[in-house]
Amino acid sequence: MDKIIKNLGEAELEIMQVIWNAGKPVTSNYILKELQELRKWPLSTLMTSLTRMEKKGFVTCDRTSGTNLYSAIVAENDYKAKEGRHFLKKLYNNSVQNMIANLYSNKVIAPSDVEDLRKYLDELEENQ
Numbered sequence: 001m002d003k004i005i006k007n008l009g010e011a012e013l014e015i016m017q018v019i020w021n022a023g024k025p026v027t028s029n030y031i032l033k034e035l036q037e038l039r040k041w042p043l044s045t046l047m048t049s050l051t052r053m054e055k056k057g058f059v060t061c062d063r064t065s066g067t068n069l070y071s072a073i074v075a076e077n078d079y080k081a082k083e084g085r086h087f088l089k090k091l092y093n094n095s096v097q098n099m100i101a102n103l104y105s106n107k108v109i110a111p112s113d114v115e116d117l118r119k120y121l122d123e124l125e126e127n128q
Contacts, residue, residue, distance in 0.1 A: 025069035
């Protein structure tokens with residue numbers, strides 16, 4: 001049975017990226033410090049977000065040591081795969097070709113990016 005992964009808001013995703021990048025349980029102060037370039041939050045705002053994310057099933061908080069340690073419940077790759085599928089379906093009718101064509105024609109990606117993608121796909125094919 002697949003676990004249903006909910007959506008994250010932009011700020012929540014930034015928090016999750018800090019936790020995922022740490023690769024170990026982290027304190028709220030650690031998260032706040034890592035986000036200081038992006039967000040000028042007081043600790044209370046972060047705590048509200050972490051509580052909401054805990055209720056959504058994204059993080060768990062270990063309170064046994066006297067210091068709250070936050071860990072990811074949802075793996076980064078699982079979330080990215082879910083969001084990628086949703087994005088592709090919503091904007092490009094599930095067509096990778098439509099997405100690449102749109103990005104290329106609007107000069108979001110360069111010819112060199114297309115060449116890199118071609119090489120990557122060739123390598124994938126060779127390794128199967």
